[in-house]
Amino acid sequence: MDRPAVVPLAGLPERVTIYEVGARDGLQNESALVPTEVKAELVTRLLDAGLPIVEATSFVHPRWVPQLADAAELMSLLVDRLGDRGRDLPVLVPNERGLDRALELGCRHIAIFGSATETFAAKNLNSTLDGQFAMFEPTVRRAREAGVDVRAYVSMCFGDPWEGAVPVAQVVDVGKRLFDLGASQLSIGDTIGVGTAGHVTALVDAFVEAGLGTEHLAMHFHDTYGQALANTLAALRAGITTFDASAGGLGGCPYAKSATGNLATEDLVWFLTGLGIEHGVDLDALVATSAWLAGHLGRPSPSAVVRALSG
Template sequence: MREDGVMTTSSPPLPMTVPLPGMPERVTIYEVGPRDGLQNEKTVVPVEVKAQFVRRLLDAGLDTVELTSFVARDWVPQLGDAEDLLDLLGPLGTGRNRPVLVPNERGLDRALDKGVSAVAIFGSATESFARANLNRSVAETVEMFSAVVKRALDAGAWVRAYVSMSFGDPWEGPVPVRQVVDTSLRLMDLGCDQLSIGDTIGVATAGHVVQLLEALDEAGIGPDQCAVHFHDTYGQALSNTLTALQHGVRVVDASTGGLGGCPFARSATGNLATEDLVWALDGLGVEHGVDLTALVQTSSWMAEQLGRPAPSRVVRALAGS
């Protein structure tokens, strides 16, 4: 309140900056909200809203945004408008920082026809999920992706490999570290540029994260080649992410508002919320390039489009501040 009695609007609270040993100077946030965040929604979000969502994310400072998946509409109807989204985005929808998911060669053809220059493939560390997701064994999935990756690289595209179910599987239970490493090596041996380690059902804890990262490093996949992708089913996503950062990882997948899930693994809940990650990084003095206020506004706007509150605790706290 001013001396004249007029109430003033206070700025949103910010965390005190207190660095921790072992943390990087800068982290790249790989935003998955438009793809992983929306693919599990019960209703199909209009493509015009998706395009506005992407533009708002870019305006908030998120440089790397995974836009959509060129999957068959029958498989994931929420993402059946991939071409339309790319048309609406125009030049904003292409470039190395605008990856799209491609499930097979047909998906790659559709993506390349739209001028995409960054793609992601989605493998599994377990046989059960490989069957549920792509109706193939792990070996058959890798064989299928061999042609996809080769053609993408020949076209000059950057390629990311997701290895899902890296910590636990709803059908098989805990996944042996060696099994995850073997699948990761198969995918990276195809020529992929980056490996995203996915905790698809959110069961990982910090010690498990360290054990897997160390095993991958010993096998020749260093933390500089890895990203981490944690779901927050048991409230461990942020803890696991900070542990990964202390062990050399510099790329973190996150979803604005904490949206997300997997339509082929019903126990998979929302992703690590980008706002929760940004708040933690601000408190640690780690650079990331994102405007938290603009991001919270975007999450609140998207929550209105979806008709429900954003799962992110930071969004809930700051939107009412």
């Protein structure tokens, strides 16, 4: 069987958007440098598989994430290959210097990466929890003035390896402040994969109660404890319609060793297909892409669906 039986559940969205992060978040933790041409081929294949949004890279300092040191070269290659469509690929920018590089290349969508906890803000942003907003404000303002859309990632929303459980109210406060700076969407991250379904429901409900509708929220789950799909179902029931995922289940966070792989895009697609929820992704093409990438990385894909369908 290469497809699940379609058995819908009442009360779920008819369609969701998958925000593919494999080319950036998926590869950033790889120790062996992946050639720029392979990254460009990966992005192209993911788009060809029907993924509507593919985050391509990050304009971080090469010292922080050596894997992404070729960001400008990659984006130039993608624009040459994809034409104007290449400028619509989102890129992560850590600060105004990163924004400058993105604007020079004509990028139309950027993302910033905030923290819901004090310790992670210090380790990942070299900032305090409150100080990050002053750091992001000019980046977001200048991006919006240039007509560039801004997404805000919020990390450590369900738990932090140094601080433990993170209060829901604290996550909502951080998210609202980032949104109020000018972000169009918040990606709520379970960076170390400790969230469970009830926690997801409580957090989404708290954002809605604070005046931030589900249309402005996305969920970014990690599968460290095998909870990503259960959490996805809880989020669907709460009205979330955008989900981050990484082709082949690759990824992690270079600043949090307990942050293992992202929710695999193939596993998410299989799950949504079984529920009868439209997503627009060609599963066969996606599996073939992740199998191809696994060959370049020299190890099997972490995705259960990739292993099942390509084994």
